Amino acid sequence: MKSVGIDAVEIWTGNLKLDLPGTFAEQMGDDPAKYTKGLGLNASSFPDSYEDIVTMGANAAHRLMERKGLEPDDIGRIDVATESAFDNSKPVSTYVAGCLEQVFEGDFHHANKGERKFACIAGTQSLDDAYNWIRAGRNRGRAALVIATDTALYARGDAGEATQGAGAVAMLISEDPDLVELSTEQGFGSADETDFLKPNQQFPSVDGKRSVQVYLARMREALVDYQREAGTITVDDFRYAPFHTPFPGMVRKAALLAYRHITRDTEIEDELAEDIGRQPREEAFDDEEAFHDAIREYMDALKGTDRYQEWYANTIEPTLTISREVGNWYTGSVHVARASALKHAAENDIDMAGEALLVGSYGSGAQAEIHTEVVQENWHEEIEALNVDDQLEARYDINWEDYEEIHDAHNHEMDVDIEPLTTPEGEFVFDGWGRMGERK
Numbered sequence: 535m536k537s538v539g540i541d542a543v544e545i546w547t548g549n550l551k552l553d554l555p556g557t558f559a560e561q562m563g564d565d566p567a568k569y570t571k572g573l574g575l576n577a578s579s580f581p582d583s584y585e586d587i588v589t590m591g592a593n594a595a596h597r598l599m600e601r602k603g604l605e606p607d608d609i610g611r612i613d614v615a616t617e618s619a620f621d622n623s624k625p626v627s628t629y630v631a632g633c634l635e636q637v638f639e640g641d642f643h644h645a646n647k648g649e650r651k652f653a654c655i656a657g658t659q660s661l662d663d664a665y666n667w668i669r670a671g672r673n674r675g676r677a678a679l680v681i682a683t684d685t686a687l688y689a690r691g692d693a694g695e696a697t698q699g700a701g702a703v704a705m706l707i708s709e710d711p712d713l714v715e716l717s718t719e720q721g722f723g724s725a726d727e728t729d730f731l732k733p734n735q736q737f738p739s740v741d742g743k744r745s746v747q748v749y750l751a752r753m754r755e756a757l758v759d760y761q762r763e764a765g766t767i768t769v770d771d772f773r774y775a776p777f778h779t780p781f782p783g784m785v786r787k788a789a790l791l792a793y794r795h796i797t798r799d800t801e802i803e804d805e806l807a808e809d810i811g812r813q814p815r816e817e818a819f820d821d822e823e824a825f826h827d828a829i830r831e832y833m834d835a836l837k838g839t840d841r842y843q844e845w846y847a848n849t850i851e852p853t854l855t856i857s858r859e860v861g862n863w864y865t866g867s868v869h870v871a872r873a874s875a876l877k878h879a880a881e882n883d884i885d886m887a888g889e890a891l892l893v894g895s896y897g898s899g900a901q902a903e904i905h906t907e908v909v910q911e912n913w914h915e916e917i918e919a920l921n922v923d924d925q926l927e928a929r930y931d932i933n934w935e936d937y938e939e940i941h942d943a944h945n946h947e948m949d950v951d952i953e954p955l956t957t958p959e960g961e962f963v964f965d966g967w968g969r970m971g972e973r974k
């Protein structure tokens with residue numbers, strides 16, 4: 535069976551930075567700890583006035599193709615995953631291809647292009663599509679370019695405003711990949727939900743508290759479905775578990791849920807029973823409320839055990855480092871989490887070749903997917919090539935007045951023409967409708 539997976543990855547952040555515990559908390563009159571400790575965020579990446587989903591996606595893809603020495607002829611498919619699209623007909627991938635054709639010899643006329651939409655899970659769905667295309671043998675030896683790109687902005691005053699972000703992740707999917715092989719084992723949890731919607735509108739309508747509950751419910755279903763396929767798994771089978779990270783505090787909840795689920799009926803549960811008792815079983819309770827109280831107590835006790843805290847520190851915490859500095863990138867978020875974990879491994883001389891990742895993707899509306907990946911021999915070289923630290927460092931720190939202007943400038947319903955705060959350096963820029971992607 536062909537080995538297929540992610541051969542290379544590149545990350546492109548918005549060029550501005552909003553300090554959350556500083557600038558934002560001060561303006562909101564909030565305790566900075568709500569951001570650093572509660573949500574788990576230090577900053578949001580923000581798009582300057584000349585940046586959008588096309589420019590960020592094309593910049594990430596350009597860097598990836600240049601680094602890997604690729605020409606358009608090497609790419610047979612370009613899929614863009616986004617929930618910030620501005621065109622209901624023409625896919626963002628055509629705009630991105632137009633940008634790339636300005637800088638590479640040849641064109642992408644032969645390439646199948648599309649756009650994937652299912653909120654934040656669409657990035658992973660595009661990976662799945664590319665995987666299936668290659669495994670079906672329809673790729674004629676070519677690789678697929680998957681780009682997850684979003685400007686995750688909320689209306690001013692919405693609770694989600696604290697979790698904004700902007701950036702793109704470009705991934706090359708090929709046979710014999712250098713970074714991770716995707717396994718065939720997958721599990722899904724999916725239901726018709728209305729917690730987060732963007733029906734022909736620029737900013738989402740969100741029921742934030744409910745969206746957290748829906749994330750957890752779908753993730754639980756996906757884990758159950760995954761285990762139907764994969765059989766018994768233990769928490770020690772996976773070196774890292776990158777999850778969709780709208781904000782790190784969300785992953786704190788999802789990780790606890792996953793740990794409890796995976797340790798049920800295992801030796802670990804037997805060992806935990808000595809300290810915190812056995813997990814409550816639904817069948818032992820006549821009263822649903824009493825059962826839920828018992829679960830809550832169990833989860834609280836589980837969270838405090840050394841065993842759980844050690845697992846969290848080793849398996850989850852390293853996936854959150856980049857996210858803490860950039861906020862939510864919607865479709866790119868889980869792919870940032872993977873990169874963050876592997877970057878941590880590279881920096882700490884952890885040998886990852888052959889190690890497994892448990893990847894949890896989620897999109898509102900709602901669907902979760904759990905799948906596994908196996909890290910490949912050349913992972914280190916691929917991860918070392920990322921320049922994300924330099925990009926984060928180079929961002930321009932905006933003050934509150936800048937923030938208000940820039941936020942308005944990205945509201946397509948308003949006509950705001952403002953001077954950019956940064957100067958593009960060898961980047962594609964957005965120059966107004968119909969003049970997309972000129973390189974400056």
Ligand code: CAA
Nearest residue numbers: 565567568571572573654693694742743745746749780898
């Ligand atoms: N010190 C320490 N912690 C503090 C604190 C302080 N001073 N003040 C507050 N906190 C904690 C709170 O206890 C809370 O933590 P817990 O949930 O663990 O209790 C956390 O900080 C957040 O505080 P609030 O709940 O008061 O924050 P909020 O009501 O202003 O908003 C939110 C939280 C509803 C998640 C909001 O940010 C939101 O609507 N976000 C957008 C929707 C979203 O991201 N949903 C996630 C699931 S859906 C998804 O994943 C798809 C997607 O990408 C959007």
